[in-house]
Amino acid sequence: MTKEERINITPANFGQRFLESDFEAIYEQCSKDVKTLITLEQFIEIANSFNLSVESYDLSTTTSLGSLTQYVWLDNRKEKAICVAFDTVNVIQSLLLKRYVIFPESDQCYTKNKYIMPVKEEWFVFWGGINELINYHYAYASQRYAYDLVIMKDGQSYKDIPTRNENYYAFNKEVVAPADGQVVKVIDNIADNVLGETNELQPAGNYVVIAHQNNEFSMLAHFKQYSIQVKVGDSVKQGQVIGLCGNSGNSSEPHIHFQVMDSEDYINGQSIRIRFEDGTEPIQGDTVSDMSPR
Numbered sequence: 450m451t452k453e454e455r456i457n458i459t460p461a462n463f464g465q466r467f468l469e470s471d472f473e474a475i476y477e478q479c480s481k482d483v484k485t486l487i488t489l490e491q492f493i494e495i496a497n498s499f500n501l502s503v504e505s506y507d508l509s510t511t512t513s514l515g516s517l518t519q520y521v522w523l524d525n526r527k528e529k530a531i532c533v534a535f536d537t538v539n540v541i542q543s544l545l546l547k548r549y550v551i552f553p554e555s556d557q558c559y560t561k562n563k564y565i566m567p568v569k570e571e572w573f574v575f576w577g578g579i580n581e582l583i584n585y586h587y588a589y590a591s592q593r594y595a596y597d598l599v600i601m602k603d604g605q606s607y608k609d610i611p612t613r614n615e616n617y618y619a620f621n622k623e624v625v626a627p628a629d630g631q632v633v634k635v636i637d638n639i640a641d642n643v644l645g646e647t648n649e650l651q652p653a654g655n656y657v658v659i660a661h662q663n664n665e666f667s668m669l670a671h672f673k674q675y676s677i678q679v680k681v682g683d684s685v686k687q688g689q690v691i692g693l694c695g696n697s698g699n700s701s702e703p704h705i706h707f708q709v710m711d712s713e714d715y716i717n718g719q720s721i722r723i724r725f726e727d728g729t730e731p732i733q734g735d736t737v738s739d740m741s742p743r
């Protein structure tokens with residue numbers, strides 16, 4: 450029997466098969482990388498415990514992430530979530546079981562100002578949205594409504610092989626001001642990471658903070674070293690180029706981090722859900738420009 454013939458867990462039946470405790474079949478269909486993280490016995494024990502008091506799982510979101518498609522199922526009480534990434538032949542490349550935590554009070558508080566995405570051309574929302582499964586920032590109040598943006602072509606964010614920053618489509622691309630304002634913070638001297646390394650001691654890397662009306666502050670992070678074109682005190686206009694995308698800070702590949710907050714202090718401030726000029730609300734998997742997701 451070929452590997453393809455053994456595939457019997459699909460996105461269409463996963464929720465029901467998990468509910469029915471068909472854990473051996475699910476585990477068999479996981480990739481080698483997943484199996485190195487957890488044994489079958491451990492998986493069965495955790496999954497059985499996770500299933501307690503669950504009556505059903507309903508598919509909540511489907512997101513295309515290059516060669517993978519990610520699915521999120523919620524239980525009938527919307528208290529538990531299963532996040533699974535299938536590849537093109539339905540091998541399970543990642544599987545996450547966790548409590549489904551949301552913050553409805555802050556989710557309803559939007560920025561008073563309207564913003565655009567701080568990019569030109571078309572970019573891909575790799576992290577963004579109002580739950581932790583599509584936006585890992587969501588768990589942290591200081592960056593809850595942040596976006597991480599990359600450029601994707603033909604299902605991947607790089608050309609050739611991912612060994613050099615220059616091979617990533619986002620690297621060296623222009624980053625623009627998301628709204629009119631005044632620059633209040635600039636860090637520009639941090640080296641870009643070698644692929645495979647991150648700088649956790651300087652998580653934002655090279656970054657810019659812009660003060661806007663209504664005591665709102667935007668932050669753009671992970672610029673290329675020495676590429677920032679503004680300085681503290683400068684007034685900027687929406688759409689004005691302020692630097693180039695890099696791979697500095699706690700960044701695994703070239704991308705831009707964008708958030709709006711209630712303080713110029715990105716560590717202690719509170720992230721605010723962004724109101725965009727075109728009325729859209731981009732989430733993970735959307736393609737966006739400075740105007741709207743498509």
